[in-house]
Amino acid sequence: MEDNTNILHKEIDLIQNVINRMANNSFLLKGWLVSLIVVVLALTKETIVATELSYFALILLLPVIVFWYLDAFFLHKEKCYRKLYEWVIENREKTKDFSYSLDYTRFAKNVNSIFCIMFSKTLYPFYGLVILILVAVTIYNLV
Secondary structure: OHHHHHHHHHHHHHHHHHHHHHHHHHHHHHHHHHHHHHHHHHHHHHHOOHHHHHHHHHHOHHHHHHHHHHHHHHHHHHHHHHHHHHHHHHHOOOOOOOOOOOOOHHHHHHOOOHHHHHOOOOOHHHHHHHHHHHHHHHHHHHO
């Protein structure tokens, strides 16, 4: 019994480490995005004409959308691994199937799609606000 408990703990520790990495990746993406936008807008404000700043703000929309997708991708994977974690907790004592398997794909159908996660109440306000700010900078500099 002691050995089974240790195996269970090691397995859920592995899964928990993956979940932590996915959450950390999501956090780092947000930091990199804000840094990228601030640096580009700050550097371009002093060195170029205001109308060109509008174009830079519009061009920054592409990285925002890419970062938004990547953030949703990592959140999707995190949710899949949480389902795997729950399955291991519930079923490990009953079966040895999928022992130490970190394959989350069998749980992907139980989690919202990446597109749905992009527009969830946790990601949409953050990235929507960034897009709104970039559009406001564009309009302000064109007027």
